[in-house]
Amino acid sequence: MDLSDNQLYGDLPLSISKLKQLEFLNLKRNQLTGPIPTTLSQIPNLKTLDLAQNKLIGEIPRLLYWNEVLQYLGLRGNMLTGTLSHDICQLTGLWYFDVRGNNLTGTIPDSIGNCTSFEILDISYNQISGEIPYNIGFLQVATLSLQGNRLFECIRSIQRKKISRNKATRGEDKALVSYDGCWDINRL
Numbered sequence: 764m765d766l767s768d769n770q771l772y773g774d775l776p777l778s779i780s781k782l783k784q785l786e787f788l789n790l791k792r793n794q795l796t797g798p799i800p801t802t803l804s805q806i807p808n809l810k811t812l813d814l815a816q817n818k819l820i821g822e823i824p825r826l827l828y829w830n831e832v833l834q835y836l837g838l839r840g841n842m843l844t845g846t847l848s849h850d851i852c853q854l855t856g857l858w859y860f861d862v863r864g865n866n867l868t869g870t871i872p873d874s875i876g877n878c879t880s881f882e883i884l885d886i887s888y889n890q891i892s893g894e895i896p897y898n899i900g901f902l903q904v905a906t907l908s909l910q911g912n913r914l915f916e917c918i919r920s921i922q923r924k925k926i927s928r929n930k931a932t933r934g935e936d937k938a939l940v941s942y943d944g945c946w947d948i949n950r951l
Contacts, residue, residue: 771794772796774797793816798824799838811834835858840865841865844868852877858882866889869892871891876898891909
């Protein structure tokens with residue numbers, strides 16, 4: 764059901780969960796307010812949920828993270844609060860997760876590297892802070908957007924690798940050294 768760009772306003776009705784065969788729900792760019800109903804998790808075949816660019820408030824319902832068929836979750840440009848749930852990786856079929864431009868706080872869950880289905884992950888322009896989990900590098904995403912938050916990265920170990928003589932070093936022995944340290948990604 765595509766009802767995007769229709770100037771719809773008010774809260775999402777709880778009765779929307781009665782649409783048991785619904786697979787696609789696009790309500791982006793309306794004037795919807797209030798919290799995201801937890802009853803959306805009761806739509807067993809819902810694969811696409813796009814509520815982007817409304818005026819939704821409150822937290823992302825944790826029950827949404829347990830929808831086994833959800834593939835696309837677009838929540839960009841609302842006024843959502845709360846944190847990213849550690850249950851985010853329960854969405855094993857989810858390839859698109861966009862919460863850009865909300866008021867989410869807390870840290871990026873340490874389990875984020877286990878979210879193997881993500882292709883697009885956009886958590887930019889929120890109030891997320893802290894260290895970027897090391898295992899975020901395990902993601903096989905086409906797009907990863909973290910900017911506009913209060914994040915920093917740390918190198919945890921000192922490594923020294925000797926590179927033997929080869930064409931790249933022009934016949935000289937070289938050493939690569941990395942060190943413990945942190946930097947603010949917003950200043951790079």
